[in-house]
Amino acid sequence: xxxKSDNYNxxxxxxxxxxxxxxxxxxxxLLLIWVIAIFGFQIxxxxxxxxxxxxxxxxxxxxxxxxxxxxxxxEENQVFLKSALSVLGKLSVNTDDKIxxxxxxxxxxxxxIPEEKKENFINEVIEFNKIKSEIxxxxxxxxxxxxxxxxxxxxxxxxxxxxxxxxxxxxxxxxPENMKRIDIQNNELVEGVMSKYLIHNQSFLTDxxxxxxxxxxxxxxxxxxILFVGICWFYCYKTDxxxxxxxxxA
Amino acid sequence: xxxxxxTSMLLSPALVFANSAxxxxxxxxxxxxxxxxxxxxxFVLVGIVFRAxxxxxxxxxxxxxxxxxxxxxxxxxxxxxxxxxxxxxxxxGYGYHGLAYVIGWTGGYVLLLILMAGQIRKYGKYTxxxxxxxxxxxxxxxxxxxxxxxxxxxxxxxxxxxxxxxMFKWILGIDYAWAVIIGGSVVLTYTxxxxxxxxxxxxxxxYIIIIISFLIPLFILTYKFDYFWxxxxxGYGALVSDIVTGIPVPEIQNMVNSFGHDFAISxxxxxxxxxxxxxGQTFFQFxxxxxxxxxxxxxxxxxxxxxxxxxxxxxxxxxxxxxxxFICLLYWSSPVYSAMGEILSTNKEVGKLAKDAIVVYTAxxxxxxxxxxxxxxxxxxxxxxxxxxGLLVAGASAFSHDIYVxxxxxxxxxxxxxxxxxxxxxxxxxxxxxxxxxxxxxxGQLVxxxxxxAGCTIFPLFLLGIWWSGSNRAGAKAGLIVxxxxxxxxxxxxxxxxxxIMLPAHEFISYWLGAWYFAWIGAPLAIIFNIxxxxxxxxxxxxxxxxxxxxxxx
Numbered sequence: 001x002x003x004k005s006d007n008y009n010x011x012x013x014x015x016x017x018x019x020x021x022x023x024x025x026x027x028x029x030l031l032l033i034w035v036i037a038i039f040g041f042q043i044x045x046x047x048x049x050x051x052x053x054x055x056x057x058x059x060x061x062x063x064x065x066x067x068x069x070x071x072x073x074x075e076e077n078q079v080f081l082k083s084a085l086s087v088l089g090k091l092s093v094n095t096d097d098k099i100x101x102x103x104x105x106x107x108x109x110x111x112x113i114p115e116e117k118k119e120n121f122i123n124e125v126i127e128f129n130k131i132k133s134e135i136x137x138x139x140x141x142x143x144x145x146x147x148x149x150x151x152x153x154x155x156x157x158x159x160x161x162x163x164x165x166x167x168x169x170x171x172x173x174x175x176p177e178n179m180k181r182i183d184i185q186n187n188e189l190v191e192g193v194m195s196k197y198l199i200h201n202q203s204f205l206t207d208x209x210x211x212x213x214x215x216x217x218x219x220x221x222x223x224x225x226i227l228f229v230g231i232c233w234f235y236c237y238k239t240d241x242x243x244x245x246x247x248x249x250a
Numbered sequence: 251x252x253x254x255x256x257t258s259m260l261l262s263p264a265l266v267f268a269n270s271a272x273x274x275x276x277x278x279x280x281x282x283x284x285x286x287x288x289x290x291x292x293f294v295l296v297g298i299v300f301r302a303x304x305x306x307x308x309x310x311x312x313x314x315x316x317x318x319x320x321x322x323x324x325x326x327x328x329x330x331x332x333x334x335x336x337x338x339x340x341x342x343g344y345g346y347h348g349l350a351y352v353i354g355w356t357g358g359y360v361l362l363l364i365l366m367a368g369q370i371r372k373y374g375k376y377t378x379x380x381x382x383x384x385x386x387x388x389x390x391x392x393x394x395x396x397x398x399x400x401x402x403x404x405x406x407x408x409x410x411x412x413x414x415x416x417m418f419k420w421i422l423g424i425d426y427a428w429a430v431i432i433g434g435s436v437v438l439t440y441t442x443x444x445x446x447x448x449x450x451x452x453x454x455x456x457y458i459i460i461i462i463s464f465l466i467p468l469f470i471l472t473y474k475f476d477y478f479w480x481x482x483x484x485g486y487g488a489l490v491s492d493i494v495t496g497i498p499v500p501e502i503q504n505m506v507n508s509f510g511h512d513f514a515i516s517x518x519x520x521x522x523x524x525x526x527x528x529x530g531q532t533f534f535q536f537x538x539x540x541x542x543x544x545x546x547x548x549x550x551x552x553x554x555x556x557x558x559x560x561x562x563x564x565x566x567x568x569x570x571x572x573x574x575x576f577i578c579l580l581y582w583s584s585p586v587y588s589a590m591g592e593i594l595s596t597n598k599e600v601g602k603l604a605k606d607a608i609v610v611y612t613a614x615x616x617x618x619x620x621x622x623x624x625x626x627x628x629x630x631x632x633x634x635x636x637x638x639x640g641l642l643v644a645g646a647s648a649f650s651h652d653i654y655v656x657x658x659x660x661x662x663x664x665x666x667x668x669x670x671x672x673x674x675x676x677x678x679x680x681x682x683x684x685x686x687x688x689x690x691x692x693x694g695q696l697v698x699x700x701x702x703x704a705g706c707t708i709f710p711l712f713l714l715g716i717w718w719s720g721s722n723r724a725g726a727k728a729g730l731i732v733x734x735x736x737x738x739x740x741x742x743x744x745x746x747x748x749x750x751i752m753l754p755a756h757e758f759i760s761y762w763l764g765a766w767y768f769a770w771i772g773a774p775l776a777i778i779f780n781i782x783x784x785x786x787x788x789x790x791x792x793x794x795x796x797x798x799x800x801x802x803x804x
Contacts, residue, residue: 008795010719010803020803027364034360038353039537045524046533054517089516091596092345092528138509138599163499165516172598200523213487214494217522220349221585222483225578228356232363232571239368240564248804 022242030231037227045216049201056086057198064194067108068187077108078159084108084190085166087197088173097193103178103186109170110179112157124150126176147171277423282624286421289459289628290436290635294443296452317565319454321572324556326457328577330406330637331413334464334630336694337581338612339605341588343692345521347531348588350539351694352581354701356574357540358547362554363570368563369716370554372802377644378551378708379652385715386726387791389657394730396652398707399551402700403645404682406550409696410634410641411437411686416607417631421624427687433631434683441639441675456636461579463629467613467622468583471590474616475505475513483582489589494519497593507615511597521592535767539698542769546701549709552644587612606693646674690748691765698766699741705769706733710776716802718781719795725784733776740768 007016015021053061060083066072067080084105087093093101113121128146135143154170155162208215213222242248333355341348375381378399383392414437415430422429468482478485496517505513520528525536547553556569591612595603603611609630613623650671655662662670690696710729714721744765746753753759763771784790 008719008792008799010717010795010798012717017803030360030364034357038357038540042524042533042537042540049524054519056517086516089596090518090520090528091515091592092518092520161499163512165499165514168499169598196527197520200519200526202519202523206523209491211484211487212491214491214522216524217346217349217490218487220346220353222582224353225356225581228360229571229575229578231360232574235364236564236567236571239567243564 019242019246019248023239026235026238026242030235034228034231037224041216041219045201045203045205048203048205050203051199052202054086054198054200056083057194059083060194060198064191067104070182074112077112078157081105081108081112081158082160082166083194083198085169085173087194089165089169090197093197097196098173100186100189100193102173102175103183104190105170105173106175106178107180107182109154109157109174113153114157117153121150121153122176122179124153125171125174125179128171129176150174279421279423279620279624281621282421282627285621285624286628286631289632290440293452293456293632293635294440296455317568318572320565320569321574321576322457323453324553324569324573325576325580326453326460326636327556327640328553328573328637329457329460329580329633330697331410331630331634332694332697333577333580333584334460334633335413335416335606335609336409336692336697337584338587338591338609339607339692340694341585342591342608343605344529344531345526346524347526347529347536348694349585350536351543351698352584354540354543355547356578356581358544359570359574359577361544362548363567363574366548366554366712366716367566367570369802370712371563371566373716374801377647377652378554378712379648381554381715382708382711382726383652383656385794386711386721386723387794388723388726391723391726391730393653393657395708395711396648398703398730398734399648399652400645400678402551402704402708403641403648404678404685405700405703406552406697407638407641407645407678407682408685408690409693409700410638411682412689412693412696413606413634414631414638415686416604417610417627417634420607420610420627421631426689430683430686434679434686437635437638438642438676438679440635441642441679442672453636456632457576460629460633460636461576463625463632464580464583464609467616467618467626468586470618470622471613471616472586475590475593482586486586486589489586489593490522493521493589493592494523507594507597507600508617509597509599509615511594511599513593515593515596518592521589535764538764538767538770542702542705542767542773543698545709545769545773546698546703546705549704549707549712550701551648551704551708552640554708554712555644584609590616642675642678643671645678646671649674688748695766699744702740702765702767702769702772703737706737706772706776709769709773710780714777714780714784716798719790719798720784721780722784722787722790724787725780725782728783729776729780732779733772736763736768736772736775739763740765740772 009016010020012024012027015024059079063072063076063079066076072080084101088098088101088105110118110122124146128143128150131140131143131146138144150171151167152162155164155167158164158166158170160166205216205219206214210218337348337351337355340351370381373381373385375384377396379392379395382395383389411430411434414433415426417429418424418433418436419426419429422432424432465482469479472482472485472489473479475489477489493515494517497514499512499514507513520526525531525533587609591603591608594600594612594615595608600615610623610627613626618626650667654670655667659666707730710733711726714725714729739759740763743753743756743759743763747756747760
């Protein structure tokens with residue numbers, strides 16, 4: 001009875017028929033390709049990656065100590081502001097991090113405004129924030145006028161064009177109550193936020209371009225899907241051939 | 251010149267609606283509503299024309315169609331709101347991390363084909379619970395299998411109802427809660443009407459509508475913003491690189507979104523770089539999600555069920571190849587929406603957008619003709635409808651066929667069985683609507699829960715059930731208990747956290763047993779326990795072994 005039962009044992013790793021053996025070998029080969037192509041590549045990316053700072057981070061690091069100790073020159077404050085704005089211009093910034101950066105951007109911006117314009121500028125920002133929460137249309141005249149005025153002032157103290165991304169961001173980042181005072185505790189959090197958004201895991205696989213894609217992105221988003229279809233096609237083709245050879249009905 | 255003229259022709263109606271487009275949600279949209287109604291009526295009419303003559307015809311609906319047609323049916327069955335809306339949302343929110351879902355939901359088909367498709371067809375059962383009950387010669391396992399299938403269907407449907415709610419909210423201009431209730435009612439009515447109609451033919455037509463509505467705006471967007479529009483799935487490579495390096499505001503401002511904002515962005519490498527700190531996602535999570543979705547794909551009852559209805563096992567295999575190809579057409583395209591949406595919504599005045607509607611918002615922000623945007627939204631609803639109706643029927647069948655008929659009332663009449671199936675459908679729709687109203691997570695993430703659940707429970711039973719005759723009833727029960735326990739822990743922690751309750755070791759469990767990827771450990775553990783307990787207990791009956799050798803592996 002036991003011998004009879006053993007004759008009917010099925011095990012992927014111990015094939016008892018010619019078909020099962022061929023199928024096992026084909027399956028193992030294709031699964032190996034599948035595993036290495038998917039997980040092997042991601043592991044490789046992980047192994048060779050290096051934390052790579054954006055130019056904005058390098059610029060920020062050069063001036064950050066002076067900003068913290070409030071010894072920064074006008075130009076150094078400009079450099080810091082541009083770096084912070086390059087983070088705030090990112091879509092991925094979460095609300096908590098945005099508030100941390102907004103506070104320091106507000107106080108640094110205030111320092112750059114000429115003395116005679118400071119009071120007027122703060123009033124404009126207060127008024128803009130009030131209108132922003134009330135308007136129903138972005139073409140509201142008062143809203144547009146104030147936004148343009150703040151943008152224009154920001155462009156002049158940042159040393160950029162009116163239409164630049166940095167200047168356009170300023171009206172949405174300033175917190176009036178933080179403009180005149182320095183929040184030391186907040187400043188300590190800035191370092192974490194800056195490194196979080198400005199340092200990335202990069203390597204030659206992410207820097208190399210293929211069909212204009214960063215190579216790793218092309219590989220994962222496009223090539224792997226082609227490979228999956230290819231593996232499936234090959235498996236079906238080979239299986240049909242094997243069945244034909246062994247005279248097995250499909 | 252030619253390009254400008256063509257752009258003007260395509261976009262002139264959009265310019266007329268420029269003001270309303272700035273209100274991305276807006277009020278009731280007549281055009282999209284009419285398109286949606288027409289599409290739903292078309293589905294019902296096609297179903298009536300090609301209706302199944304009897305139950306056997308219904309189950310074997312694939313026999314009269316080609317492998318390509320069968321592949322389209324698989325793709326339509328598969329492509330839900332999670333694929334249509336959720337995929338782009340994940341990449342829009344998490345950048346490269348979202349690609350874990352892309353490869354997870356496609357790579358799983360390789361496993362399904364190589365390890366299961368042909369064998370499942372040869373086994374010759376109609377539902378996953380049928381297979382489990384027969385292979386493990388246990389009525390109680392059949393019931394548990396059916397209950398698990400119902401849970402999976404519910405989890406899968408919640409994400410779909412979320413998508414339907416979002417699209418109805420957009421089309422009707424109403425609150426999300428009302429949109430879910432109205433959308434849920436419409437999909438329930440549709441399912442009850444079309445439940446026994448020509449399913450396979452309908453699925454082919456659904457696939458064509460879904461893919462066309464998804465692709466047309468892509469060509470327009472890439473053309474308008476000067477990328478290689480002939481093949482947007484490749485052309486957006488330059489767009490991804492532009493996001494990484496940043497696009498400065500041009501001196502001459504000619505490319506703007508519907509708010510009039512420049513097509514410009516600060517350097518944002520976090521969008522494309524792997525497991526970027528800014529995304530809040532790690533390397534482990536990337537790998538765990540990809541793995542969980544892959545094995546989940548090979549364990550989903552409504553996916554497995556597709557292979558029972560093809561005439562031959564070779565047809566089952568080839569239909570996977572075509573099905574995967576058709577699915578990939580959408581998955582190659584989805585990242586284009588997220589990349590385009592990234593740039594078009596970067597300006598602060600656009601505000602926070604609901605990520606799950608980013609596909610539609612991107613088309614709107616890109617000033618695509620409102621009727622084409624309407625078609626896109628209707629495509630999203632169609633994708634959700636095609637999957638939901640199948641899932642509701644599958645869940646209700648698990649209740650009426652596997653539990654009511656096979657266990658509770660074997661003597662019930664066909665009329666009583668049909669009534670139970672209908673009650674089951676309505677009950678499931680109500681439960682799913684209530685959960686969808688909680689708006690627990692992104693569509694793609696909610697659907698991923700169903701995959702992990704399937705990966706922890708059904709996948710190990712099928713894998714060992716097909717490939718190792720030594721796996722017996724006791725082993726199956728042990729594996730199911732372990733897989734079920736892991737699932738339960740992960741889901742309890744997830745739901746508790748959503749309710750603001752922090753259970754002990756919350757951080758640890760939430761990270762290592764995340765709700766969308768707990769199968770990374772649950773499935774291997776279930777398999778290991780199944781093997782250990784099977785080795786220690788009475789071996790599989792000879793009839794089962796014989797059936798496996800002679801029918802499944804011959």
